Amino acid sequence: MTTQTKAYIALAIVCVFWGTTYLALRIGVMHFPPFLFSAIRQCGAGLLLFLWMAVTGNLEKLSLKDIGRQALPGFLLITLGNGTIGWAEMYIPSGLAALIVCIMPVYIVIFNFVLGREKNLLNPKIITGFLLGCFGIVLIFRDNLADLGKSEYLWGVL
Known part of the structure; x- marks a missing residue:
């Protein structure tokens, strides 16, 4: 198997698992508390x-230092990332949850600009990428954009 074929297979696997994340969360929180369901998923992964x-012989290369360095970011990702999205999906559709998470890079660019951390924001390539990303989000989720303003989804959107 060529390296390119392996890369395409890996991309397909990521697309399937990542693409079904919000639907899986939506189904899971119907049967489990959201933070417990997120913890079960992450522990399984x-x-x-x-x-x-x-199996690949790489386990002995993993050190306690490596695990320690990843413990806090991993805990925060599970708790603040997937856990809160799972909680939100008790109140909003999975498509709307995906839309909100998809907009996260936009928030990060704006936040860094406001804080003055991004000095090169006016670079034409960055602006073009930013606008194309925003356009893509609107194009993909155009049917769910009106849901952002629905009062019954307020808790989930927040």
Whole structure:
């Protein structure tokens, strides 16, 4: 199998798993508390990664220092990232949750500009990429954009 074929297979796997994340969360929070469901999903994914590392002979390369460096970001990602999205999906449709998360890079660019961290924001390539990204989000989620203003979705949108 060529490197390019492996890359396409890896991309397809990422697209399937990432693309179904919000639907899986929506279904999961109907049966489990959102933070518990997120923890179960992440622990399962972590177990699969450990098994993969063991099978490929990379587990012995993992040090306690590596684990320690990743513990806090991992906990915050599960709790503040997936956990809060799971909680929000008790109140909003999964498509709207995906839209809100999809807009996150836009928030980061704006936040960095306001804080003065992004000195090169007026670069034509950055502006073009930013506008194309925003246009793509609107194009893909145009049917869900009106949902952002629905009062019954307020708790989930916040």
